Amino acid sequence: MTDDDESPLRPKETHSDESFIEYLLAEPTFLGDEQLLIIGRGILTDIGDIVDVLAIDSSETVHVIFLPHGKAGPAALDRLIPQGAWVSELDERGVRSIFAGYRNDFTLDELFGSMFGCALPKDVNHRQILTVVAPSFDAEVFEALEDLADRSDGLVRAVSFREFEDGEDVLVQTKRVV
Numbered sequence: 001m002t003d004d005d006e007s008p009l010r011p012k013e014t015h016s017d018e019s020f021i022e023y024l025l026a027e028p029t030f031l032g033d034e035q036l037l038i039i040g041r042g043i044l045t046d047i048g049d050i051v052d053v054l055a056i057d058s059s060e061t062v063h064v065i066f067l068p069h070g071k072a073g074p075a076a077l078d079r080l081i082p083q084g085a086w087v088s089e090l091d092e093r094g095v096r097s098i099f100a101g102y103r104n105d106f107t108l109d110e111l112f113g114s115m116f117g118c119a120l121p122k123d124v125n126h127r128q129i130l131t132v133v134a135p136s137f138d139a140e141v142f143e144a145l146e147d148l149a150d151r152s153d154g155l156v157r158a159v160s161f162r163e164f165e166d167g168e169d170v171l172v173q174t175k176r177v178v
Contacts, residue, residue: 009171012163017067020133020161021053023172024065028115031131031159032176036063037115039108040098045086049079054087054098058116061127062087062095072134072141072158080156084130092124131157137177145178 036055053065148156158178
């Protein structure tokens with residue numbers, strides 16, 4: 001918005017999972033304080049579900065990022081928990097395989113070292129953080145996510161994601177709510 005333009009920012013009518021992923025790629029701290037290296041997108045699990053985004057942080061924690069289409073309802077929990085259980089069973093080879101299927105221009109070791117300034121340890125995926133990212137949350141789901149976060153010492157999170165428009169410009173807001 002320019003000084004001459006008095007039109008306020010307007011909430012964007014629709015948002016796409018692709019735009020969220022593009023923002024996360026452009027700004028690795030998009031979901032909070034931790035830098036995240038995306039290691040996979042649209043990963044088909046052996047339980048027949050699809051993990052939207054898998055990422056890793058500097059402490060070798062793997063992040064399972066679930067993007068419900070619109071408001072996060074009960075289905076978000078129905079999918080997030082089994083996805084987290086599936087990811088918890090991945091060993092180093094499984095993590096590397098997912099990354100190799102996602103990117104073939106660099107190795108996981110190269111990008112991890114470039115982003116975090118250290119070698120990827122062998123104890124990768126010793127911990128998982130499950131995050132639901134949505135424009136809004138059903139009240140019961142929000143309460144359940146809060147309860148899970150309390151019981152898991154913060155390993156379950158909820159982040160609100162909103163886009164606002166001003167002509168051709170888009171402003172993105174994320175806020176960790178659980």
